[in-house]
Amino acid sequence: MGHLRSSKDNLLKRVKRIAGQIQAIERALDSDDDCSKTLLLVASTRGAINGxxxxxxEDHAREHVANPTLSNEERAKGVDELLEAIRRYSK
Known part of the structure; x- marks a missing residue:
């Protein structure tokens, strides 16, 4: 994932925000908050993870599938990796 280095800081900021959202869900559950508040926290966390x-x-597709310098074998591997990740994510 060396090609992610250019956006590494932004990705890490996103992950830290998501971690904060997960902690907010944990606090809401622990303190028996209203279920509607907890549902909104979960929904916003899911949105952040989706983003x-x-x-x-997108970065993987551009670098490992659409990159014109790749061989057909490298592109096929990139597509397989991408499809596997999407399959796992959609379960």
Whole structure:
């Protein structure tokens, strides 16, 4: 994932925000907060994770599938990796 270095700081900031959102969910559950508040926390966390996934998928597709310098074998491997990640994520 060396090609992610250029956006590494932004990705790490996103992950830290997501970690904070997870902690907020934990606090809400621990303190018996209203379920509607907890649902909103979970929904916003899911949205943040989806955004992170979208960004990494796009970067992977550009670097490991659409990159014109790759061989057909390298592109096929990139597609397989991408499809496996999408399959796992959609379960």
């Amino acid at each position: 992170l996934m979208d960004e990494i998928i």
